[in-house]
Amino acid sequence: MNARLQHRVTPSRASPAPARNRPGTVSEFDRIRQTLDGYLVKAAESRKRLLEEPYDPKLLHAWRVNLRRVTATLKDVATLSDDDLHDVLSYLRCCREATGQCRDMDILAMETLPIFLDKEHGELDETQAVRKTLSERQQQNHKGALVQLKKYGLTTPIRAWRHWVHVLEPPSDKRVREVAAAVIEKRFADLRKRADKLDGGQKRLHRLRSATKKLRYSIELYQHAFPKAATMQWLKRLADLQGHLGLAHDRMMARTLIGEVATGDNTKAKLKAFRRWTKRTAYEASEKALQSLAKLEQLKAYWRAAAH
Incomplete structure (x- = not known):
């Protein structure tokens, strides 16, 4: 680990990075700086509230999403x-990955299982016992997540990021557009490549979902450098695609995790209806994702012309 991250301190409330003194309009680089800084501050605020207030799954989600937005784009900005x-x-990345399993269990308990039992009128033998065990597992995971959060403060990495910004000679808007165009082109190629390899399995689905997020976050970060109408079209289609992929992922994860909370004799038989439902709905969501992808590919690659 680099020396600038060796000394960790428990973060206090993070404040925005100071504005760069530059006359005239805000540069494209400053827009990027402000956006990334905002993500880091939101993640730090979510962590602070999780450690000081009763556990809230929405706060954990905010922590993870804001960190993912940074980790998906920071390497390209650093070029x-x-x-x-x-x-x-x-x-x-370590910060984000430390709390991943907790999020999956929350979705199973708070979204997937209730939809199956209530809205779909599904049946599950010993429902109360399963819900009780699931709740206990949630509590254990929540405690574990808090332990992990205490290990990963953000004050030092935020300071390192801001120092990097401070000493960097600000690039021109043209340079930013060139980098942005190259990044988006690569992200879109990765998405199409992973879509071609989709085989119905969870691993391939996860990779396509990850590629979709990275493309969306990159387009969001650089959106001010390109025509607004074009970027909004892409973001709308990507949000739709991401939603279907996310649902498919949640149902596949639920099918795996439910086996960890349903115990006793004939467990496989007890879970048969639930597993069948999650498999079917994951497939349906995957099919809708492919339809969304087809619509996405019909859009014009706006960044290719706008970058010149």
Whole structure:
């Protein structure tokens, strides 16, 4: 680990990075700086509230999403400098990954299982016992998540990021557009490549979902450098695609996790209806995702012309 991240301190309320003194309109680089800084501040605020207030799954989601927005884009932004921020990026990834299982269990307990039992009028033997065990597992995971959160403060990486911004010679708007165009082009190629390999399995689905998020976050970060109408079209289609992929992922994860909370004799038989439902709905969501992808590919690649 780089020396600038060796000394960790418990973060206090994070304040926005100071504005750069520059006359005239805000540069494209400053827009990027402000956006990334905002993500980091929101993640720090979510962490602070999780450690000080009763556990709230929405706060954990905010922590993870804001960190993911940074980790998905920071490496590309760092190409504007000789310092690749590798240590900061690696640390933030560890922060995000430390609480992943907790999020999946929350979705099973609060969304997937209730939809099956209530809205779908599904049946599950010993429902109360399963719900009780699931609640206990949630509590254990919540405690574990808080333990992990205490290990991963954000004050030092935020300071490292802001120092990087401060010492960097601000790139021109043209340079930012060139980098942005190259990044978006690569992200879109990755998405199409992973879509071609989709085989109905959870691993391939996860990779396509990850590629979709990275493309969406990159387009969001650089949106001010390109025509608004075009970027909004892409973001709308990507949000739709991401929603279907997310649902498919949640149902596949539920099918796996439910086996960890339903115990006793004939467990497989007890879960048969639920497993059948999650498999069917995951397939349906995957089919809708492919339809969304087809619509996405019909859009014009606006960044190719706008970057020149």
